[in-house]
Amino acid sequence: MAAAKIHYEVFVKKHRKASWILAEARPEREDAIEFAKKLLSATPTGSVRVSKERFDEESRAFRSFTIWEEGAEKFETEAEKTGDGSLPCLSPDDLTNPSARDTMSRVMNEWFVRKQVTPMELMHSPEHAEDLESGGTELQHAIQKVAVASARDGDSTVHAYVKQLHELSAKAFDRIYKDGKSGRLPKFSRYKTYASLVEAHAGEKSPYKIRAALADRLSDERGFGKKLSVLMEFATELPEADSARKTGCEQLDIFLAEILNFESGMTALIGSPEELGDQVQRLADIFDGSDSAESLQGPPADARTLTRLMKTGGLPSCKTMIASALLERLRRPRRMRPKDVLAEVKLARKLAQKLVMAQGPDLAVDALQDAFAKRSARLLTPETIGDFLEKCETPDQEIENLLALEENIVGAQNKRKLAGYIRATLGNHKTEGWFVSGGGRAIDRLHRLTGFQTKALKGNYPDEDKSGLATAFDALGQKVLERSGLIDAIVNGPSPALDRAASLLKLVTCGAIPVGKCSVAAQQKAVQLIRSDAGLEEARADTERAKLADIEAMLKTISGQSAAA
Structure with a gap:
């Protein structure tokens, strides 16, 4: 003993x-x-x-x-807990509160999914209560989980919480059994429609009987999908009177949201599209109230029905569940469009624009940013970047695609990683060979580099990475200038000194060469030409005043650009 x-x-x-x-x-x-x-x-x-x-x-x-x-080290022993360990739920009625039902969903998830019932059904059905209570150790394990979590943050021991939870569950089961025997749990068959059920009990203090009748009707269906359809049908049978209609809608919202709280229930609503992107698109359209969206035109039809109902603002709990499922899928490690990176980039941008406009209490901006930051990180794996650049025929196309990706990337860390890919591409031998010794005119390749540099400087990269990218484009530009001898060719050309100086300055002001050492070199050579004997002699001629004014204007422009940088 x-x-x-x-x-x-x-x-x-x-x-x-x-x-x-x-x-x-x-x-x-x-x-x-x-x-x-x-x-x-x-x-x-x-x-x-x-x-x-x-x-x-x-x-x-x-x-x-x-x-x-x-x-590994001696930790202090936790102080003995001597408090009474009061639980937030004190009576069976408290177990129908949202937080209590959410706890039940988490600690007994496997049981609810296996039985295809919800916490609200359990709390209003003697059959389900008997099934759980006599079904084995699942109830005991659930109580233990809650007790351990409560003791970790509470003022009493696990044993004290276990005792209270046992007492509370016993009270809840006793009430369900007694109400079932006494007939206080009405059968749905007593009412012709959902509207008549609500009208019969809408004036009562508690919606207990409405919930019991709903639980009874749902017990006839096997599977969350069929139960979802029944509740959707009831949504078209709401009473006409405002107060009764509100009561009926509130109870449907609770039962629907509980089904959607389970992954299998959400799947019953949106179906099982092969690609994650289709799931996310459907959830986004449901949340946004876009019942005519292309993603909702196929089965299941319940998704369109729910979208129309949510659009009226009558199902707030369901909207919260849709938002939660949407964010959870955005955070998943799977690619949304595993066969087409460009399609995934376009979808991510489309979703971001749509959801930012639809953000609110259920879909906070910071939660969206976090979800899209995680989604952006999926696009920046070496394998995905490799797929993204696979169809590029030339190095400049690779750089162009990488720079375009920045607008679709969220999060400073992700933008820093993207900048690293761009710098690595600029520094490889293939890229250097294409720009330095490639076909066509050197000035065209320099102009291409300058355009890339300008786009990088306008991007939202961290300052350090933005500066690093600008320097990398400028460094490659210097190699092109050195190999082509473009600046020296202009300096030593046959044109008048001021014309040659103006040509060098136009390279800078017209964005023909990268900003940095390239532009400084061109500017210095131009100033040397202006100050040369030939340049000074030309400047003294009255016929060259217009040319001098143009040169002065370009020097001011360059000075202003340097100050802004």
């Missing part, structure tokens, strides 16, 4: 700032210590301890003391 009142609890602490977390309870001392050692080997920076838990008959409480502890 005594042995049955002793067990051993294994706790783990992942690092100094972490709290002790109950990992598992074992009946045997040696088994608990062995399990603790395995945990420690998997958490080398943490510590573990094993405590012996003995039940004291006199105080009706467990007495605990540590029998074994090891770890």
Whole structure:
């Protein structure tokens, strides 16, 4: 008998700032210590301890003391908790609150998905309650999970919370069974339509009977998809009176949102498109109220129905679930368009523009930015970039495509990574050979480089990366100038000195050569020509005043550009 009142609890602490977390309870001392050692080997920076838990008959409480502890460093033992450990849910009615139902969905997710029922159905159906209570250890495991989480942040022990949760669940089940036997849980068959059900009970203080009748009707259907369709049908049967209509819509919203809270329920709504991009597009159109959008024209038809209902503002909980599913899919590691990077880039841009306009309480700007930052990171893997540049025929096309990608990338870290790809492309031998020794006129290749540099400077890269890109374009431009001898050819040409100086300055002001050492070199050579004997002699002639005015204007323009930079 005594042995049955002793067990051993294994706790783990992942690092100094972490709290002790109950990992598992074992009946045997040696088994608990062995399990603790395995945990420690998997958490080398943490510590573990094993405590012996003995039940004291006199105080009706467990007495605990540590029998074994090891770890990389000695952590302080958590202070003994002596509080009453009050739970936020005190009565069966509290279990129908949104936070309680969300907790149930998380800790018993497998059971709900396997049975294809929702927490609200469970709390209003004796059959489902009996199934859960007598179905094995799932209820016990759920209680243990909630108790451990509560004890971690609360003022009492796991055992105290377990006791309270057992008492609360017992009260809830007792009420369901008693109400079922007494007939307080009405059958949906008593009413002709959903509207008549709502009208019969809309004036009551609690929607308990409406929910019970809904749960009864849904029990006839197998699968979230069929239940979703039934609820959609009910949405077309709302009462005409405003107060009753509001009540009916609120209850449908709760049941619909609970179904959509499960992945299989969301799949029943939007279907199973092969590509993630199609899922995201459908969710975005539903959230935005675009019921005529192309993505919603095929099956399932319930998606269009829900979109129209949400558009009226009558299903706020459903809209929250759609927003949550949308953000979750945007954060997934999968590509939205795995076979076409360019199509994915276009889709990401389209979605970003659409959702920024639709943002609100359910879809906050910071959450969108975070989701699209994660989505942007998927586009910047070496494999994806390789696919993106695969069809480029020349190095300048590769650079052009990479620069265009910047407008579709969110997040400073992602833009920094993109800048790294651009610099790497500029620095490889193929790119250098194409610009320095490629076909056509050198001035055309320089003009191309200058256009790229200008676009990079207008981009939203971090300042350090923007400066690095400008320098990289300028460095390649210097090599083109050196190989082509363009500046020297102008300096040593047969034209008058002021004409040659003007030509050099036009290279800068017209964006024919990159900003930096390239433009400085051209400007310095132009000034030397102006100050040369030939240049000064030409400047003294009255016929050259217009030419001098043009040169002065270009020098001011260049000076202004340098100051702005």
